[in-house]
Amino acid sequence: MRKPPKAFFNTDDFTPQLRDIFSQPMLDPTKVVLVGIAVENPEDSGGKLIPAESNRQRIAATDGKDIWKWEVESLRSLFRGNRQPPVLGDYPEAYNDSFLLFDLHAVEISKFFGDRRDQEMEEIYSTLRRRPDGRSLGLVHDYLWQAAALILGTRPLSQAEFEAIMARLERSCRTFERGPGSRNYVATLRSTFGRCGNS
Numbered sequence: 001m002r003k004p005p006k007a008f009f010n011t012d013d014f015t016p017q018l019r020d021i022f023s024q025p026m027l028d029p030t031k032v033v034l035v036g037i038a039v040e041n042p043e044d045s046g047g048k049l050i051p052a053e054s055n056r057q058r059i060a061a062t063d064g065k066d067i068w069k070w071e072v073e074s075l076r077s078l079f080r081g082n083r084q085p086p087v088l089g090d091y092p093e094a095y096n097d098s099f100l101l102f103d104l105h106a107v108e109i110s111k112f113f114g115d116r117r118d119q120e121m122e123e124i125y126s127t128l129r130r131r132p133d134g135r136s137l138g139l140v141h142d143y144l145w146q147a148a149a150l151i152l153g154t155r156p157l158s159q160a161e162f163e164a165i166m167a168r169l170e171r172s173c174r175t176f177e178r179g180p181g182s183r184n185y186v187a188t189l190r191s192t193f194g195r196c197g198n199s
Contacts, residue, residue, distance in 0.1 A: 008032055008097060009154055015078065018070060018153040025066050034105060035146040036060040036067065037112050049112055056142040061150055070153070075132035075145065075162075078152035085164035095165055098151050102169060103189050105147035109140055110190070115183040116140055122173035129166030 007029040011019055027033065038052035038060070059070045072078070086094050110116050124141045127134055128148055136142050152162065176184035 008101070013154060013156055015080075015153050021068050021070050027068075028063065031063040032101075032104065033061050033063045033068075033150070034101075034108055035143060035150055036062045037109065037143065039112070051113070051139050054142070056136065056145050059146045059149060070149075072146075072149045072153070075128075075148055075152060076159070078149060079159040079162060080152075080156040081158045083158045083161060085158075085161045088164055088168040095157075095161070098155060098157070098165055099169070101151050102144070102147060102165070104193075105144060106186055107189050107193060109143045110186045113139070115186045115190075117180070118173045118177035118182045118185045119180060121185055122170050122177070125166050125169040125173065129163050129170065132162070 008031070009027060009029040011022065011027065011029065014022065038054045040050040040052045057072050059072060061068045061070065088094065106116070106121065120140065124137060124144055127137060127141065128145065132145075132148070136145075148162075151157070157165075173185045176182070176188060178184060
Protein backbone atom coordinates (compact mmCIF):
# COMPACT_ATOMS: atom_id res chain seq x y z
CA MET A 1 0.00 0.00 0.00
CA ARG A 2 1.20 3.50 -0.80
CA LYS A 3 1.90 5.34 2.45
CA PRO A 4 0.30 8.77 2.65
CA PRO A 5 2.81 11.64 2.74
CA LYS A 6 3.07 13.86 5.84
CA ALA A 7 1.67 16.72 3.77
CA PHE A 8 -0.31 16.16 0.60
CA PHE A 9 0.50 19.58 -0.78
CA ASN A 10 3.45 21.93 -0.97
CA THR A 11 2.22 25.29 -2.24
CA ASP A 12 5.70 26.06 -3.63
CA ASP A 13 4.98 23.37 -6.24
CA PHE A 14 1.63 24.86 -7.31
CA THR A 15 1.18 26.76 -10.54
CA PRO A 16 1.10 30.52 -9.82
CA GLN A 17 -2.63 30.73 -10.59
CA LEU A 18 -3.46 27.83 -8.29
CA ARG A 19 -1.25 29.22 -5.53
CA ASP A 20 -3.34 32.41 -5.61
CA ILE A 21 -6.63 30.49 -5.62
CA PHE A 22 -5.63 28.35 -2.62
CA SER A 23 -4.60 31.40 -0.60
CA GLN A 24 -8.26 32.46 -0.03
CA PRO A 25 -9.07 30.67 2.19
CA MET A 26 -5.59 29.39 3.00
CA LEU A 27 -5.04 25.70 2.24
CA ASP A 28 -4.02 23.40 5.09
CA PRO A 29 -1.33 21.27 3.32
CA THR A 30 -1.91 18.31 5.66
CA LYS A 31 -5.54 17.95 4.51
CA VAL A 32 -6.60 15.98 1.46
CA VAL A 33 -8.23 18.12 -1.21
CA LEU A 34 -10.36 16.37 -3.84
CA VAL A 35 -12.36 17.53 -6.81
CA GLY A 36 -16.00 17.97 -5.83
CA ILE A 37 -18.75 16.01 -7.60
CA ALA A 38 -21.68 18.10 -8.82
CA VAL A 39 -25.08 16.45 -8.36
CA GLU A 40 -28.58 17.77 -9.03
CA ASN A 41 -30.15 16.29 -5.92
CA PRO A 42 -27.56 16.41 -3.09
CA GLU A 43 -30.25 16.26 -0.40
CA ASP A 44 -31.56 12.92 -1.75
CA SER A 45 -29.08 10.78 0.18
CA GLY A 46 -31.46 7.81 0.28
CA GLY A 47 -32.14 7.75 -3.45
CA LYS A 48 -30.08 7.61 -6.60
CA LEU A 49 -27.92 10.68 -7.10
CA ILE A 50 -28.16 12.43 -10.46
CA PRO A 51 -24.96 13.97 -11.85
CA ALA A 52 -25.30 17.65 -12.71
CA GLU A 53 -24.39 18.96 -16.14
CA SER A 54 -20.93 20.43 -15.85
CA ASN A 55 -17.98 21.78 -17.80
CA ARG A 56 -14.89 19.75 -16.92
CA GLN A 57 -12.71 22.86 -17.29
CA ARG A 58 -14.47 24.44 -14.30
CA ILE A 59 -13.14 22.67 -11.23
CA ALA A 60 -14.36 22.94 -7.64
CA ALA A 61 -11.88 21.44 -5.19
CA THR A 62 -12.75 20.86 -1.55
CA ASP A 63 -11.24 19.61 1.68
CA GLY A 64 -14.74 18.87 2.99
CA LYS A 65 -15.06 22.33 4.52
CA ASP A 66 -13.73 24.97 2.14
CA ILE A 67 -14.22 25.13 -1.64
CA TRP A 68 -11.79 26.56 -4.19
CA LYS A 69 -12.89 27.22 -7.79
CA TRP A 70 -10.46 27.03 -10.68
CA GLU A 71 -10.85 27.23 -14.45
CA VAL A 72 -8.39 25.15 -16.47
CA GLU A 73 -7.61 25.65 -20.15
CA SER A 74 -6.22 22.14 -20.75
CA LEU A 75 -4.13 19.40 -19.16
CA ARG A 76 -1.36 20.06 -21.68
CA SER A 77 -1.07 23.63 -20.43
CA LEU A 78 -0.21 22.23 -16.97
CA PHE A 79 2.76 20.06 -18.03
CA ARG A 80 5.97 21.48 -16.61
CA GLY A 81 9.55 20.82 -17.64
CA ASN A 82 10.93 17.87 -19.59
CA ARG A 83 12.01 15.53 -16.80
CA GLN A 84 12.01 11.84 -17.71
CA PRO A 85 10.37 9.37 -15.30
CA PRO A 86 12.11 6.38 -13.78
CA VAL A 87 10.83 2.89 -14.59
CA LEU A 88 7.68 2.44 -12.53
CA GLY A 89 7.57 -1.10 -11.14
CA ASP A 90 4.96 -2.85 -9.06
CA TYR A 91 5.40 -0.40 -6.16
CA PRO A 92 6.18 2.92 -7.86
CA GLU A 93 7.59 5.05 -5.04
CA ALA A 94 8.65 7.96 -7.27
CA TYR A 95 5.15 9.42 -7.57
CA ASN A 96 3.48 8.04 -4.44
CA ASP A 97 1.38 11.12 -3.75
CA SER A 98 0.17 11.40 -7.37
CA PHE A 99 -0.93 7.75 -7.41
CA LEU A 100 -2.61 8.17 -4.03
CA LEU A 101 -4.61 11.18 -5.24
CA PHE A 102 -5.73 9.35 -8.40
CA ASP A 103 -6.74 6.35 -6.26
CA LEU A 104 -8.73 8.55 -3.87
CA HIS A 105 -10.61 10.15 -6.78
CA ALA A 106 -11.39 6.73 -8.30
CA VAL A 107 -12.86 5.64 -4.96
CA GLU A 108 -14.75 8.95 -4.55
CA ILE A 109 -16.59 8.81 -7.90
CA SER A 110 -17.40 5.14 -7.29
CA LYS A 111 -18.80 5.96 -3.86
CA PHE A 112 -21.40 8.21 -5.48
CA PHE A 113 -22.15 6.31 -8.69
CA GLY A 114 -21.11 2.70 -8.05
CA ASP A 115 -17.85 0.82 -8.54
CA ARG A 116 -16.48 1.39 -12.01
CA ARG A 117 -15.63 -1.56 -14.23
CA ASP A 118 -11.93 -2.37 -14.61
CA GLN A 119 -12.18 -2.00 -18.41
CA GLU A 120 -13.80 1.44 -18.06
CA MET A 121 -11.03 2.65 -15.75
CA GLU A 122 -8.34 1.25 -18.03
CA GLU A 123 -9.88 3.02 -21.04
CA ILE A 124 -10.06 6.32 -19.14
CA TYR A 125 -6.44 6.15 -18.00
CA SER A 126 -5.36 5.14 -21.51
CA THR A 127 -7.25 8.07 -23.04
CA LEU A 128 -5.77 10.52 -20.53
CA ARG A 129 -2.30 9.22 -21.42
CA ARG A 130 -2.72 9.27 -25.21
CA ARG A 131 -5.07 12.22 -25.65
CA PRO A 132 -5.06 14.25 -22.42
CA ASP A 133 -7.52 16.82 -23.77
CA GLY A 134 -9.50 14.53 -26.09
CA ARG A 135 -13.27 14.40 -26.23
CA SER A 136 -15.19 13.40 -23.15
CA LEU A 137 -15.99 9.73 -22.59
CA GLY A 138 -18.57 10.66 -19.95
CA LEU A 139 -18.95 11.57 -16.30
CA VAL A 140 -16.14 9.43 -14.86
CA HIS A 141 -13.65 10.46 -17.54
CA ASP A 142 -14.46 14.14 -16.95
CA TYR A 143 -14.07 13.72 -13.19
CA LEU A 144 -10.70 12.01 -13.54
CA TRP A 145 -9.66 14.68 -16.08
CA GLN A 146 -10.34 17.20 -13.31
CA ALA A 147 -8.41 15.05 -10.83
CA ALA A 148 -5.50 15.00 -13.30
CA ALA A 149 -5.68 18.80 -13.54
CA LEU A 150 -5.55 19.10 -9.74
CA ILE A 151 -2.53 16.78 -9.60
CA LEU A 152 -0.72 18.58 -12.44
CA GLY A 153 -1.54 21.97 -10.92
CA THR A 154 -0.09 20.99 -7.54
CA ARG A 155 2.91 18.96 -8.71
CA PRO A 156 5.57 19.93 -11.28
CA LEU A 157 5.15 16.97 -13.65
CA SER A 158 6.38 16.80 -17.23
CA GLN A 159 4.32 15.26 -20.02
CA ALA A 160 6.58 12.19 -19.94
CA GLU A 161 6.06 11.76 -16.19
CA PHE A 162 2.29 12.17 -16.53
CA GLU A 163 2.19 9.57 -19.33
CA ALA A 164 4.22 7.15 -17.18
CA ILE A 165 1.80 7.57 -14.26
CA MET A 166 -1.20 6.96 -16.53
CA ALA A 167 0.47 3.91 -18.09
CA ARG A 168 1.09 2.46 -14.61
CA LEU A 169 -2.57 3.05 -13.65
CA GLU A 170 -3.69 1.32 -16.86
CA ARG A 171 -1.50 -1.64 -15.94
CA SER A 172 -3.09 -1.80 -12.48
CA CYS A 173 -6.56 -2.01 -14.04
CA ARG A 174 -5.44 -4.82 -16.39
CA THR A 175 -3.90 -6.69 -13.45
CA PHE A 176 -7.20 -6.67 -11.55
CA GLU A 177 -9.45 -7.35 -14.53
CA ARG A 178 -11.10 -10.79 -14.51
CA GLY A 179 -13.60 -10.29 -17.32
CA PRO A 180 -15.73 -7.62 -19.01
CA GLY A 181 -17.80 -6.91 -15.89
CA SER A 182 -15.13 -7.15 -13.20
CA ARG A 183 -14.78 -4.24 -10.77
CA ASN A 184 -11.82 -5.48 -8.77
CA TYR A 185 -9.61 -2.40 -9.19
CA VAL A 186 -11.88 0.01 -7.30
CA ALA A 187 -13.00 -2.69 -4.84
CA THR A 188 -9.35 -3.35 -3.96
CA LEU A 189 -8.65 0.36 -3.51
CA ARG A 190 -11.65 0.73 -1.22
CA SER A 191 -10.63 -2.29 0.82
CA THR A 192 -7.06 -1.00 1.12
CA PHE A 193 -8.13 2.48 2.23
CA GLY A 194 -10.58 0.89 4.67
CA ARG A 195 -7.77 -1.13 6.24
CA CYS A 196 -5.64 2.01 6.52
CA GLY A 197 -8.48 3.83 8.26
CA ASN A 198 -8.84 0.99 10.76
CA SER A 199 -5.14 0.65 11.53
